[in-house]
Amino acid sequence: MKKLYALTALLLGMMGCSEETITYTNPVPGDEPSGIAAELGISSKNTWFAAEDERNASIGFKSLGGEVVVDIQTNTTWKYDAVNAGWLTIEKDDVADQLVLNCEGNKVEEQQQATITITAGDKTATISATQNAYGTLEIAASKNNFQIPAVGELTAEFEVQSTDEDWIFETKDCPWLLLEQQGDKVTMTLDPNEEIEDRETTFVLIAGEGGGEIPSLKRSASRRTAPSTSTFR
Incomplete structure (x- = not known):
């Protein structure tokens, strides 16, 4: 009985010495795991969307307005930034990985212009958006x-x-x-x-x-x- 007690105490002591503290850190959105390169591509089924390559495109809205849905192909989180886009309504859909661009009819007799930049990791995609001037025959x-x-x-x-x-x-x-x-x-x-x-x-x-x-x-x-x-x- 004494030998059994001594062996049990020794095992408990060994287990106590092997305890480790594990700390989990949530990744910061946008940070990429080490060794994984970000991928990014944009596309749309709308005929107003004209792709120059996988990451550069233009959208030509009619003066009457309309909507264009842009599909974002990426393996990580993404964001967008818009310049001179006061005439546009832009919605980011994280579930479908889409950017939805809307505009009302143009009320001024000049073309509207905006630039939308999409960023995923170290990759960027650029969309040049325009809208025909009021009175354009179309x-x-x-x-x-x-x-x-x-x-x-x-x-x-x-x-x-x-x-x-x-x-x-x-x-x-x-x-x-x-x-x-x-x-x-x-x-x-x-x-x-x-x-x-x-x-x-x-x-x-x-x-x-x-x-x-x-x-x-x-x-x-x-x-x-x-x-x-x-x-x-």
């Missing part, structure tokens, strides 16, 4: 590419924004496509495609004497097994 479609099946739902629509209230559209002679305008909305109705070849056409929106954006339309041909869908360009 026209834009809410969508300019369409995907229509050979059969089934054969209608689609889009809205038009223009500084010319008397804008019009022109299209080639196309017996399988009907375009109807009601206010600022254009509705497309198509005939079923029973051929084995795809159908494709384009039409032009016109404001003043010049042409605007050109919505394009490509129809898919029907197949005897199952109708396929088209790819719009």
Whole structure:
């Protein structure tokens, strides 16, 4: 019994001598773990967004205003800084890693300009944003590419924004496509495609004497097994 007691005391003593204090420090936002290089890229599906490369781009807002969502590709936290952006509303979405830029209609007869810089670690990306001056002749479609099946739902629509209230559209002679305008909305109705070849056409929106954006339309041909869908360009 004495030997067992002595052994137990010795083990407890050894355990007591091996205690360590571990201190955890929360990382400062923006600091990078040692050895990990920051990555950064920007992109957008909006046609007003023009990329020069992965980290430099420009956005050309219409005088009527609008919204552009910029996707931020990075492996770390990021922030942004804006210069001369009083005409812009900018929202940072940390969940989706997006920067949302909005502007109202331009009320002055001069172009608005701003620069937005995005920083992630030691990497930066730059967006040059402009907005057309008040009174600029312009026209834009809410969508300019369409995907229509050979059969089934054969209608689609889009809205038009223009500084010319008397804008019009022109299209080639196309017996399988009907375009109807009601206010600022254009509705497309198509005939079923029973051929084995795809159908494709384009039409032009016109404001003043010049042409605007050109919505394009490509129809898919029907197949005897199952109708396929088209790819719009």
